[in-house]
Amino acid sequence: QVQLVESGGGLVQAGGSLRLSCAASGRTFSNYVMGWFRQAPGKEREFVAAHNWRGTSTYYADSVKGRFTISRDNAKNTLYLQMNSLKPEDTAAYYCSARPIVFVTDPDRWDYWGQGTQVTVSS
Helix, strand or coil: CCEEHHHHHHHHECCEEEEEEEEEEEECCCEEEEEEEEEECCCEEEEEEEECCCCEEEEEEECCCCEEEEEEEHHHHHEEECCCCCCCHHHHHHHHHHEECCCCCCCCHCCCCCCEEEEEEEE
C-alpha cells in the first residue's frame, strides 16, 4: 500500500522559511514523478513543484520560482520542499503527490496523495 506522509508545516512570518518533508513507502518510485501541490481555502488545488525520482528534471510554478527548492533523498525515500522568502499568499495546505513517468500540472492526473500539512504565513 502506497503511503505519502507530509510533515514540516507550521506558522511563520512573511520572509521566513520552512522545509516540508514527504516520506514515501509502499512501492518503488524510481519511475515516478514526485511533487508538491497546495490548496488554499476556497481555491482549487494548484501545482507547486516536482521532479522525477532520479532528480534529472525539476519543475516549478512561476509563483514560487527562485524561492522554493524541491529535492529528495533516495536512500530515505523522502521528498523535500525548501520554502524561503515566504509570503502570505503562500498560505495553504501542502500536499505531496506521485504519478508515473510523465510530468503534468493537472492534479486530477496524479495517482497518490498524502494527507497534507498546513503552512500559514503571517504578514
